[in-house]
Amino acid sequence: MALTRRTFLKQVALAGSAAYLGACSRTTTAEHPPGSWQPAYAGLHAEGRLAERAEEAYRLFERCELCPRRCRVNRRAGQMGFCNASDRVKVHSHQPHFGEELPLVGRRGSGTIFFSNCNLRCVFCQNWPIAHSGLGREVSDAALADMMLDLQERGCHNINVVTPTHVMPNIVNAVLIAVEKGLRLPICYNTGGYELVENIRLLDGIVDIYLPDLKFMDGAESALYATAGARDYPEMAQQAILEMHRQVGRVVTDDRGVALRGLMVRHLVMPNRVAGSREFIDWIATNLPKDTYVNIMAQYRVEHRAFEYEPIARAITSQEFLEAMDWARAAGLSNLDERSLSQAEVHRRRLM
Ligand code: SF4
16 A cells, blocks of 8 residues: 555654654663652752852853853953853743653653853854844843743753853852752753863763754864854864763663753754764764764754855755764664654655
8 A cells, every 4th residue: 555645754753752762761771760869969969069169150250261262251240252141141931842852852841941142153043033132031040040940840851951051150050049949850951062171070960961062073164154253163062072971971861761861962964064964973983982862953944144155055955864864873873863763764755
């Protein structure tokens, strides 16, 4: 019997769900049931060291070196650097989110907090009104802590801080406030990857889940499309990811398949191979365990100013996505995001 497109997509979706359960069984299952599990920061707080970290982080505002741009402005005195952020955190929204990786979404959603402003300037940014234009409202760290507690109250599985680099001190301080009010969800540090490794070290024992992008593997491409001239993105992101892995290792889930801890790396396939997907896969395979959770994403769209740049002024083709997935498999990467695998099947069928 001929397979209709609708039937096929349904089968792919079901296969994706089944594969998701399979993926969960491939990750390490936590020894402790969720009831007894504690986030890393709870231990640090019990030792009396979380407050020290918050103070240490806040000092970084005084001569800001929160990211590789090292603007060295005093944000506590009202000065602003490249990211246009003061020392008051600005939030666009907080809500359960169901579009993240399945181990983050679970059944009740990932508790996302979208921060305004960004230390990157991706010309293809999908969130440019928030990230570039700073759409959002200033809140106190106490109010940010209340948002975390609200997301926990709503049943979310983690606190997913999106674009956190330039407001890391506020986040650490908010976690300190929130843990004293009962926060017990893992913090998911959802970063574009343009990080200083010493600042990631400061998060050791606070963050349980790291979700970095590794967007570009070539300094010239990142300078053109993501970092507004800075060529050190690949090096900075790679150093940071190695440190993240040192801290949290491979993904650990609870008995529901929900992530509790670990590293999950994202890479967006772009037109004309400008993102360096082959180099990305080789780097992961060479520098991290082959079962590192890797999400090779197909959802590139011509957003913001991307239409001004001829090489990226179109969607990716099925071939471009499939070649990246094939490279990943050939390199032995064994823990690829299940929705990427399902999407690859859809693209493969399109080419038949
Ligand atoms: S966080 Fe902002 S002000 Fe600080 S170094 Fe980075 S871009 Fe500059």
